[in-house]
Amino acid sequence: MSATPPRGRLFLVPTPLDHGCDVQAPLGDVLPQGTLVQAAAITHWISENARSARAFLKRVDALQPLAQPIQAQQITELPREVHKKGDHQPSGTWDARPLLAPALQGHDMGLVSEAGMPAVADPGSSVVRAAHALGVEVVPLVGPVSLLLALAASGLNGQDFAFTGYLSQDSAERVRQIHDLGRTVQKTGQTRILIETPYRNQALLAALVAGLEPSLRLAVATHLTLPPARTRCASVAEWRRNAMTVDNKVPAVFLVGRG
Amino acid sequence: MSATPPRGRLFLVPTPLDHGCDVQAPLGDVLPQGTLVQAAAITHWISENARSARAFLKRVDALQPLAQPIQAQQITELPREVHKKGDHQPSGTWDARPLLAPALQGHDMGLVSEAGMPAVADPGSSVVRAAHALGVEVVPLVGPVSLLLALAASGLNGQDFAFTGYLSQDSAERVRQIHDLGRTVQKTGQTRILIETPYRNQALLAALVAGLEPSLRLAVATHLTLPPARTRCASVAEWRRNAMTVDNKVPAVFLVGRG
Numbered sequence: 001m002s003a004t005p006p007r008g009r010l011f012l013v014p015t016p017l018d019h020g021c022d023v024q025a026p027l028g029d030v031l032p033q034g035t036l037v038q039a040a041a042i043t044h045w046i047s048e049n050a051r052s053a054r055a056f057l058k059r060v061d062a063l064q065p066l067a068q069p070i071q072a073q074q075i076t077e078l079p080r081e082v083h084k085k086g087d088h089q090p091s092g093t094w095d096a097r098p099l100l101a102p103a104l105q106g107h108d109m110g111l112v113s114e115a116g117m118p119a120v121a122d123p124g125s126s127v128v129r130a131a132h133a134l135g136v137e138v139v140p141l142v143g144p145v146s147l148l149l150a151l152a153a154s155g156l157n158g159q160d161f162a163f164t165g166y167l168s169q170d171s172a173e174r175v176r177q178i179h180d181l182g183r184t185v186q187k188t189g190q191t192r193i194l195i196e197t198p199y200r201n202q203a204l205l206a207a208l209v210a211g212l213e214p215s216l217r218l219a220v221a222t223h224l225t226l227p228p229a230r231t232r233c234a235s236v237a238e239w240r241r242n243a244m245t246v247d248n249k250v251p252a253v254f255l256v257g258r259g
Numbered sequence: 260m261s262a263t264p265p266r267g268r269l270f271l272v273p274t275p276l277d278h279g280c281d282v283q284a285p286l287g288d289v290l291p292q293g294t295l296v297q298a299a300a301i302t303h304w305i306s307e308n309a310r311s312a313r314a315f316l317k318r319v320d321a322l323q324p325l326a327q328p329i330q331a332q333q334i335t336e337l338p339r340e341v342h343k344k345g346d347h348q349p350s351g352t353w354d355a356r357p358l359l360a361p362a363l364q365g366h367d368m369g370l371v372s373e374a375g376m377p378a379v380a381d382p383g384s385s386v387v388r389a390a391h392a393l394g395v396e397v398v399p400l401v402g403p404v405s406l407l408l409a410l411a412a413s414g415l416n417g418q419d420f421a422f423t424g425y426l427s428q429d430s431a432e433r434v435r436q437i438h439d440l441g442r443t444v445q446k447t448g449q450t451r452i453l454i455e456t457p458y459r460n461q462a463l464l465a466a467l468v469a470g471l472e473p474s475l476r477l478a479v480a481t482h483l484t485l486p487p488a489r490t491r492c493a494s495v496a497e498w499r500r501n502a503m504t505v506d507n508k509v510p511a512v513f514l515v516g517r518g
Binding site: 131140 | 289292293378379380384389390391396399409410415417419421489490491
């Protein structure tokens with residue numbers, strides 16, 4: 001008679017926001033000791049990108065020795081189609097349950113994306129859903145979440161907000177989306193949070209400044225958690241008077257609010 | 260001839276999520292060293308509640324010695340009307356700029372709420388808006404953000420989500436709100452995040468389980484960052500089959516999603 005091994009847990013492990021940036025945040029500035037200790041103890045990973053996951057583990061190891069050398073760790077990548085399109089698809093199109101086999105055998109597992117919190121504006125929710133389906137406990141660890149850091153730093157309404165991801169890349173459609181978004185914000189007071197692929201940051205900023213009502217407020221947060229972190233929040237009228245550019249190389253968060 | 264002193268910055272300092280709970284999170288589990296070092300250096304505070312702010316500083320001091328004894332620190336409370344109703348009011352009703360006088364004199368300042376990130380589902384945005392109006396740099400520090408920890412742990416759609424705070428306390432109105440919310444989630448796939456005053460947690464859960472379509476998914480996250488952290492996510496049909504209670508003493512986050 002053999003007992004069923006106790007299940008491992010799925011830890012959601014946040015990573016620094018400096019992926020692809022010229023400067024790196026000191027890891028201890030952005031991850032609590034508790035997160036570092038837990039990450040160092042995990043030996044089975046599911047990642048957006050295995051190379052980034054190994055680079056992250058190397059940074060963890062410098063502060064908190066890993067339970068196993070990186071080469072000996074099991075790091076499974078999410079399939080490319082999943083992380084290209086985002087993996088929040090209706091059930092059935094992609095089943096992440098097989099990835100969690102180590103957890104069923106008793107190993108604690110870690111889920112990481114390239115930057116920030118997995119499964120929020122980033123791949124990973126399919127894995128979390130699979131964990132709930134299998135009865136694997138899900139434990140989110142504390143770390144940087146760019147959307148919420150930006151929201152807090154904007155001073156815009158933090159009692160009513162929505163994130164809807166990316167606008168259309170078609171410029172006519174984008175103009176229409178910005179118009180609709182501005183009307184909704186004006187009417188409801190809800191803050192809208194947007195992101196863009198970094199090399200299109202400046203184009204998105206220009207489109208927002210041109211397309212929103214002058215009385216609305218627009219915030220742009222760049223270099224979150226990195227020097228030189230900067231959040232500017234002003235009326236669209238003010239943005240028009242004092243044009244500013246936004247770096248096309250670093251992640252930025254854009255926010256539109258009222259009053 | 261005297262030069263204008265350089266302005267201080269406004270740091271948004273997150274606090275642990277254990278306010279009012281029986282157990283406390285070890286501070287190092289939830290705040291990075293960078294946040295602790297910065298918080299320990301600040302001597303001028305704006306807080307939701309001065310007593311909680313002092314209790315927080317005492318916990319910081321145990322890990323990272325404060326620049327000044329707590330008794331010597333300047334801690335200003337947000338007016339009670341502001342934090343009762345939330346302080347995201349149209350400009351003009353409450354002007355937080357006078358609170359930032361120390362920053363204009365060159366002192367770095369800290370903004371803290373009772374738990375989590377100030378200005379997100381918590382008072383403080385009026386102070387951040389005032390900082391932008393005065394040209395005081397705003398720097399958000401990393402720490403626990405219950406809404407996003409819960410969203411990640413739910414496995415629900417993290418590419419499209421909205422937080423709208425509290426539902427009505429009037430039960431007929433609440434039934435209507437839950438019906439509307441369910442229809443929106445079903446139609447758009449957007450995840451909706453809700454919170455409630457802890458002693459009404461169980462009543463909100465019961466209303467959601469009774470009022471939502473059986474095919475929608477409902478998640479409840481409790482004890483985030485604390486033992487015994489627990490996030491359950493299942494279809495409403497499953498919640499009906501396996502009724503669960505939710506602790507009426509600890510903060511909980513409720514999420515409704517599709518598929």
